[in-house]
Amino acid sequence: MTVTISGDGLTTDAIAAVSHGERVEITNDSAVRDRLECSRAVIRDALDRGEAIYGVSTLFGAMADHHVPEDRLVELQRLALWQHKTATGPRLPASDVRAAMLLRANSLLKGASAIRLSIIERYVTFLNADAVPHVFQRGSIGASGDLVPLSYIAGAVLGLDDAFLVDLGGETIGALTALDRLGLEPIELQPKEGLALNNGTGASTGVAANAVDRALDLAAVTIGLHALYAQALRATDQSFAPFVHAMKAHPGQIWAARAMLDLLEGSPVIRREDGGERDRPAGVLIQDRYSLRCLPQYLGPIIDGLLVAKRQIEIEANSANDNPLVDPDRAEILHTGNFLAQYTGVAMDQVRYHLGLLAKHVDVQIALLVSPEFNHGLTPSLTGNMDGMSVGLKSLQVATNQMMPLMGFYGQSIVDKFPTHAEQFNQNINSQAMNSANLARDTLDVFTHFLAVSSFVAVQSVELRAKEQGGTYDARSILSPATVPLYEAARRAAKGEPDDAAPLLWNDMDQFVQPMVEGLITGLDRGGPILQAVSGVAAGLRGHAPL
Structure with missing residues (x-):
C-alpha cells in the first residue's frame, strides 16, 4: 500500500497506515505543484515591495513589532526552528512522529504556506526510509501551532544541526549523519519556510489521528465482548428489536442495536423474544437489567461521538494551519489563526470521555x-473448580475496578484549563491539544489492558455457560456464528484451543494468570488476531454516519 498525499482526502485510516510503516508519495497533479510555486512568488514580491510580513520580516509572537533587515531573513527562518x-522528557512514539511528519507534508501541499516542493519531498524521503526524528511529548500548547515538536522534526529533516537526533536502521544518530546515509545534503531555508514547517497543528493532530483509529478498533472489540457477555447472561434479543430503536432514531443507537442483532443471530442461548415470542425461564426477571436492555441507548452517543471526532481530525489533517497564509489566487498574505488546534483538543477530550464510558459499561x-x-446459574466469581479451594476471577475483577476509574479520570477535559497569559499574553487562548492527544494515547494503553482482562472474563463466562447448557466447556457449542471468531481468538491468545474438559481457568493454582493476560494484550495489538476477529464490526463502525 502506498498513500498519496495532495493536501486533501487524507483519512485517519491512511494516517494510521503510514504511522505503522506504509509508504508515501506526493501527487503528480500539476495544479497542486503550481500553487506551491505561486505562493512563494507572492512572498518574494511582497518582500521586494518592502511589505512587513509576520515571521518573515518581523520577529515572532509578542515581539512581532521588531523588524528584521533583509540581510538576516534567512537567519530568521533558522531561528524560527532553533529557538x-x-x-526533554518522554519521547513521542515513532508512530506518532511519523503521523506528524505526514500531516505537515500534506498540509504544506495545499499551497498556502510558501514552501518549496523539495522540502516536502524530503519529509516523504524520511518517511519512506523510516528515519524517525526524536520528538518529545512536552512543549506544545497547541496555540501558535505545535512549535516545539514540529521544530524537532524540521531540524532533523533539514539537517539544521547534528544535535537534532534521528533513529535510522536501528541506530540513534545525528541529523547530518542521517542525511549523509540517505545521500542527502542539508537544506538552507528561504523566507517563510521555517515558520511554515513549525507553525501548524500536525503534531497534536497526528497523535490524535492514531488515537481515533485505535479507539475505533477497541470500540469494535468492546461491542464484540458485549455480545459474548449477552450470551453468557442468557439475554433477550427484545432489547435490540428494530421497532424500539426506530421509535428513538438516533443513528448511533440504531447502529448499535443492529450490530448486536447481527452478532447474536443464531445463538441457542439468547432468549428469542422479538416478534411476540416469550422465552423467559422461571425466576428470571421479565426484562433484562439496564446494562443489557439499554445497551444501544448507552452505546449510541459514544459511537456517534467517536465518529464526529474522526471527521474533525480528518478535516484538521487536510487543512492549511500555519501563519501567515498565502492566497496564491489573489496574491494576498493573510495573518490568521488556523494554527489553533482547538478542534483537535476538543475531539481528544471527547474521545477520552467516551472511552471512559465504554469501560464503565x-x-x-x-x-x-x-x-x-x-x-443465572454461573459460579461465584466465575470459579472453575468449586472444590472450596479456588476463588476464580476475583483478582481480575479488582484489576478492572482499578483501571475503569483511572480511565474516567483521564476522561476529564483539559482544553478548558488553558493559561491566559502564555507567551507575553500573545497566546492568551490556546488549545492544549497536545496534552489532550497524549492523554488519549495514555487512556488507550489502559483501555487495552482493561479489554484484555475483560476478554478473559468473556471466555471464562461463555465456557461455564456452555458446560451448564450441554456438558462441554467448548463454548462454540452455544455461541452465535458471528461471535465464534472472537471467542476463538481470545481463547488462543490467553491459553490455547478450547478444551472440552476444562474452562480457561479451572484450579487457581494450576497456572500463573499474568502471562494469559499478557497474551490477550498482544492479541489486541494493531492487526492482531482479536482485532481481526471483529474486523467486520470495525468496518461497519467506520462506515457509520453520525448526525
Missing part, C-alpha cells in the same frame, strides 16, 4: 457475570 529546541457487565445473584 524551540528546548524540550463493561465493568458493570463483569459485575453481573461474577455475581450468582445476577448471572
Whole structure:
C-alpha cells in the first residue's frame, strides 16, 4: 500500500497506515505543484515591495513589532526552528512522529504556506526510509501551532544541526549523519519556510489521528465482548428489536442495536423474544437489567461521538494551519489563526470521555457475570473448580475496578484549563491539544489492558455457560456464528484451543494468570488476531454516519 498525499482526502485510516510503516508519495497533479510555486512568488514580491510580513520580516509572537533587515531573513527562518529546541522528557512514539511528519507534508501541499516542493519531498524521503526524528511529548500548547515538536522534526529533516537526533536502521544518530546515509545534503531555508514547517497543528493532530483509529478498533472489540457477555447472561434479543430503536432514531443507537442483532443471530442461548415470542425461564426477571436492555441507548452517543471526532481530525489533517497564509489566487498574505488546534483538543477530550464510558459499561457487565445473584446459574466469581479451594476471577475483577476509574479520570477535559497569559499574553487562548492527544494515547494503553482482562472474563463466562447448557466447556457449542471468531481468538491468545474438559481457568493454582493476560494484550495489538476477529464490526463502525 502506498498513500498519496495532495493536501486533501487524507483519512485517519491512511494516517494510521503510514504511522505503522506504509509508504508515501506526493501527487503528480500539476495544479497542486503550481500553487506551491505561486505562493512563494507572492512572498518574494511582497518582500521586494518592502511589505512587513509576520515571521518573515518581523520577529515572532509578542515581539512581532521588531523588524528584521533583509540581510538576516534567512537567519530568521533558522531561528524560527532553533529557538524551540528546548524540550526533554518522554519521547513521542515513532508512530506518532511519523503521523506528524505526514500531516505537515500534506498540509504544506495545499499551497498556502510558501514552501518549496523539495522540502516536502524530503519529509516523504524520511518517511519512506523510516528515519524517525526524536520528538518529545512536552512543549506544545497547541496555540501558535505545535512549535516545539514540529521544530524537532524540521531540524532533523533539514539537517539544521547534528544535535537534532534521528533513529535510522536501528541506530540513534545525528541529523547530518542521517542525511549523509540517505545521500542527502542539508537544506538552507528561504523566507517563510521555517515558520511554515513549525507553525501548524500536525503534531497534536497526528497523535490524535492514531488515537481515533485505535479507539475505533477497541470500540469494535468492546461491542464484540458485549455480545459474548449477552450470551453468557442468557439475554433477550427484545432489547435490540428494530421497532424500539426506530421509535428513538438516533443513528448511533440504531447502529448499535443492529450490530448486536447481527452478532447474536443464531445463538441457542439468547432468549428469542422479538416478534411476540416469550422465552423467559422461571425466576428470571421479565426484562433484562439496564446494562443489557439499554445497551444501544448507552452505546449510541459514544459511537456517534467517536465518529464526529474522526471527521474533525480528518478535516484538521487536510487543512492549511500555519501563519501567515498565502492566497496564491489573489496574491494576498493573510495573518490568521488556523494554527489553533482547538478542534483537535476538543475531539481528544471527547474521545477520552467516551472511552471512559465504554469501560464503565463493561465493568458493570463483569459485575453481573461474577455475581450468582445476577448471572443465572454461573459460579461465584466465575470459579472453575468449586472444590472450596479456588476463588476464580476475583483478582481480575479488582484489576478492572482499578483501571475503569483511572480511565474516567483521564476522561476529564483539559482544553478548558488553558493559561491566559502564555507567551507575553500573545497566546492568551490556546488549545492544549497536545496534552489532550497524549492523554488519549495514555487512556488507550489502559483501555487495552482493561479489554484484555475483560476478554478473559468473556471466555471464562461463555465456557461455564456452555458446560451448564450441554456438558462441554467448548463454548462454540452455544455461541452465535458471528461471535465464534472472537471467542476463538481470545481463547488462543490467553491459553490455547478450547478444551472440552476444562474452562480457561479451572484450579487457581494450576497456572500463573499474568502471562494469559499478557497474551490477550498482544492479541489486541494493531492487526492482531482479536482485532481481526471483529474486523467486520470495525468496518461497519467506520462506515457509520453520525448526525
